[in-house]
Amino acid sequence: MPDLKSPDMADRFATIVANSLDTPAKTQDLAHRAYQSRTKFHRLFRDVIEETPAAMRRRLLLERAAYHLAHTGSSVTDVALDAGFGSLEAFSRAFRKSFRISPSRYRRMRDPHFHLPASNKIHFLAPGSPTKGGGDMDLFDRFAGNDSWHTRRLLEYASALTDELLDRPMPTVVELLPWRESNKTLRQLFENIIFTKEVWTAALSGTPMDMNGPAPSQRSPQAMMQRLEKTDAELHRIFADIRNRSAWDDTFVDALCEPAETFTFGGVFAHIMTFNAHRRLMALDALRQLGVETQGFGDPMEYEESVAPWNQPVALKMS
Incomplete structure (x- = not known):
């Protein structure tokens, strides 16, 4: 056999x-x-x-x-x-x-x-590329992959918490974008991580979006996990297409802004990764302060070591 x-x-x-x-x-x-x-x-x-x-x-x-x-x-x-x-x-x-x-x-x-x-x-x-190894993976894959992977881990930790703990005011609050969001509780932190992706997915795909956010029933860790999986699938598809076309510096009009604004695709991707990274680290600290036993520090190298989707069997060099 x-x-x-x-x-x-x-x-x-x-x-x-x-x-x-x-x-x-x-x-x-x-x-x-x-x-x-x-x-x-x-x-x-x-x-x-x-x-x-x-x-x-x-x-x-x-x-x-x-x-x-x-x-x-x-x-x-x-x-x-x-x-x-x-x-x-x-x-x-x-x-x-x-x-x-x-x-x-x-x-x-x-x-x-x-x-x-x-x-x-x-x-x-x-021609000239190495015949083995991970030449197929780039920084987009690492940043986007780590963000999704770490957020899922945090939501899995949070799924064991009661509503009282999820909505308990955090002792330390850092308002990154105070004119747009509130991060006073762990639930709000998770909501802002996912809602940020949902808003930008809608803006990039040109689909309508309720800016008031989802119903309370869609803000449990389990429901947020499902929302994350859905928006990640579409957002990663959009950004992968942009990466494949080398179009990071191209612009688009965000019709969800009032008034509408123009952004580059690369700027939006960097924005999402930067602010969600900070929110994830705040959520990790909040979980630990609530007594949840967690692993890791949200480091992209942990994602590499745990998942490493680019280290697959073989790659062939053909002329």
Whole structure:
């Protein structure tokens, strides 16, 4: 019975797909190169790589195409043919679906990110990149990931507290933005962490938002956890798209402000991370003062050590 966690097997299967990019290849062909039946190869590959052979091959071809668009002078048609598409129209549809932008516009962007989402972290790597390790993770992932991870931990600690403790006035209060919020209790601190994300998610996506906040029933630790998961999913999707387009300095109009104001995407991300980091540390101190046994200090390095989602099995360098 093969060890499904074996890095060697992951390397071997991924290399088979990587070496097939320059020739037409179906799953049957890849299985033959692995000395497996088509059915067994498909099953083992999906268990080890967490992606089907065909899906991984298609994604790697699109990642390679994106790199060539951004860093070579090849025509879009030549890039499309190199990626295995029979027509420019078919390539453009697939590229737009994956990267949410047309190939021609992608080419005009400055130093774009060319990796598509993949839980296995196996990607096309640019020439000169290391063939192993965590080149796929950047500061956006660390800041956003740590903020979400630490907030969830704090809410889990708070879920064991009574309403009286959640609403007990804190002995030390630091009002960061006194014209916008109040941080007099632990519940208010958590509410401001999550409501900040909800407001900016609405502003960035252009959706309406009740600025009075949610009903009291939505302010328990359990309910706030559900709100956090929902707003994080959309906020991370928006910021990941901005990161992938290298658009941090682009601006947008926040229609929720009165009057409307213009902000940069990077400024908003830095704003959320800065003020929520302070709120999280205040919440951590408040939990300890209430006698809750907590671990850690909210340090992003704790997130790296505990989660490290970028330290996945392999990454392949392909020309």
